[in-house]
Amino acid sequence: MSARRSVVVLTxxxxxxxxLLPAAAQPPVIDPVAPVRSYEVxxxxxxxASAFTQGLIFSDGRLYEGTGLYGSSELRLVDLESGNVLESxxxxxxxxxxxxxxxGDRIYQITWRSGVAFVYDLASxxxxxxxxxxxxxxxxxxxGVSLIMSDGSDQLFFRDPDTxxxxxxxxxxxxxxxxxxxNELEYIDGVIWANVWQTNYVARIDPxxxxxxxxxxxxxxTQRAAELDGGIDVLNGIAWNPETETVLVTGKRWPxxxxxxxxxxxxxxx
Numbered sequence: 001m002s003a004r005r006s007v008v009v010l011t012x013x014x015x016x017x018x019x020l021l022p023a024a025a026q027p028p029v030i031d032p033v034a035p036v037r038s039y040e041v042x043x044x045x046x047x048x049a050s051a052f053t054q055g056l057i058f059s060d061g062r063l064y065e066g067t068g069l070y071g072s073s074e075l076r077l078v079d080l081e082s083g084n085v086l087e088s089x090x091x092x093x094x095x096x097x098x099x100x101x102x103x104g105d106r107i108y109q110i111t112w113r114s115g116v117a118f119v120y121d122l123a124s125x126x127x128x129x130x131x132x133x134x135x136x137x138x139x140x141x142x143x144g145v146s147l148i149m150s151d152g153s154d155q156l157f158f159r160d161p162d163t164x165x166x167x168x169x170x171x172x173x174x175x176x177x178x179x180x181x182x183n184e185l186e187y188i189d190g191v192i193w194a195n196v197w198q199t200n201y202v203a204r205i206d207p208x209x210x211x212x213x214x215x216x217x218x219x220x221x222t223q224r225a226a227e228l229d230g231g232i233d234v235l236n237g238i239a240w241n242p243e244t245e246t247v248l249v250t251g252k253r254w255p256x257x258x259x260x261x262x263x264x265x266x267x268x269x270x
Contacts, residue, residue, distance in 0.1 A: 039216060096114070101142045192204070234251055
């Protein structure tokens with residue numbers, strides 16, 4: 001294990017010891033079996049440094065963001081170029097907002113430990129529905145048919161968008177190792193992208209087998225965000241822009257949102 005990974009693991013162990021990590025789970029140790037892909041940074045965009053980002057979606061030229069924390073959780077419409085919040089819907093203080101996704105004319109937003117998912121009208125942000133579920137809510141995306149949800153384990157849950165019932169369940173693994181703490185999700189060109197909480201890694205996952213196809217190590221982006229604001233939290237937030245074929249990534253309390261593109265293994269790639 002590298003020295004950097006050793007530091008990450010030690011930090012997570014200490015967090016677990018003082019109760020800041022779920023007691024039932026072990027801190028993630030990412031030692032990739034699948035290849036680590038290179039990428040290039042296309043642009044940097046301003047981002048609200050107070051936003052505890054839990055979900056990110058780019059649809060029809062508009063950026064949507066779900067934020068967390070009790071008393072601060074919102075669904076937002078955000079201007080990509082300025083980072084300004086154009087419209088927002090606040091959750092009641094009892095709810096800790098988590099992942100969001102858009103399917104048809106509906107926005108879905110899950111919550112952390114309340115077992116509640118909210119459904120909004122895409123145009124008006126008005127709540128039009130509500131579902132309950134039995135596990136934690138972490139990340140949410142869609143393959144255009146089902147909703148795909150993470151709960152902080154190595155499992156992904158494919159859910160019916162009309163009933164929120166589980167259609168099937170997928171175990172995610174790299175080689176023989178289960179990948180836990182799957183968090184914010186995005187479905188891009190037939191592949192599920194997933195932040196692994198408390199790490200700088202994004203896994204790209206085969207939605208049929210659960211196998212990690214490859215990884216992105218976004219440590220350089222975390223370092224850049226920390227240079228701009230020393231109060232940042234972890235990497236979290238993935239949104240696909242099909243118009244430019246780029247991916248928007250950010251983190252909790254990050255002052256910047258990066259636009260990246262997968263690249264070949266060349267000297268200009270990270």
